[in-house]
Amino acid sequence: MTTTNGGDAAAPATPESTAPSFSVVAQYSKDFSFENPNAPQSLMQQQQQPQIGIQINVNPKQISPTDYEVELKLEGKAELSGTVLFAFDLNYAGVFRMANIPQESLGPLLMIECPRLLFPFAREIISNAISNGGFPPLMLHPIDFVALYQRRMAEMQAAQQPATQTG
Numbered sequence: 001m002t003t004t005n006g007g008d009a010a011a012p013a014t015p016e017s018t019a020p021s022f023s024v025v026a027q028y029s030k031d032f033s034f035e036n037p038n039a040p041q042s043l044m045q046q047q048q049q050p051q052i053g054i055q056i057n058v059n060p061k062q063i064s065p066t067d068y069e070v071e072l073k074l075e076g077k078a079e080l081s082g083t084v085l086f087a088f089d090l091n092y093a094g095v096f097r098m099a100n101i102p103q104e105s106l107g108p109l110l111m112i113e114c115p116r117l118l119f120p121f122a123r124e125i126i127s128n129a130i131s132n133g134g135f136p137p138l139m140l141h142p143i144d145f146v147a148l149y150q151r152r153m154a155e156m157q158a159a160q161q162p163a164t165q166t167g
Helices: 103-132 145-165
Strands: 021-035 051-062 067-080 083-099
Touching: 021 103, 051 103, 051 145, 067 103, 083 103, 103 145
Parallel strands: none
Antiparallel strands: 021 083, 051 067, 067 083
């Protein structure tokens, strides 16, 4: 909130108006699928530990000058002796409002902090679906979004180098 003293025509910029700001506007499930293709037989094979594979992707998209949608996509599958016990595919997203963020900080904010805020909610959705499917709940371990971001940046640099070396 800004106020002016005694009717000044032009109030000087306040630190509030130029300070970096970050807020969560909304978060939601965009798409979710849970499959239990071999029930009830798969529910009776729970004596052994299944092989569980999970893929994670983060996709940011600018939707207005200050708003960004960040999608956290989690896909997973549990198999035992070549039989799929369950599979899930969740696209959980949020809209984040950012103002006065330095350009060099925007990528890490979108690719690290935003998915870090979304992950606990996505993990709960997946755990509940697996439990409701008749399996013990799967508690996904915390994800190192810093390492994912660094890996993505290294892959992008590697993809650009061959193009600049050919001449």
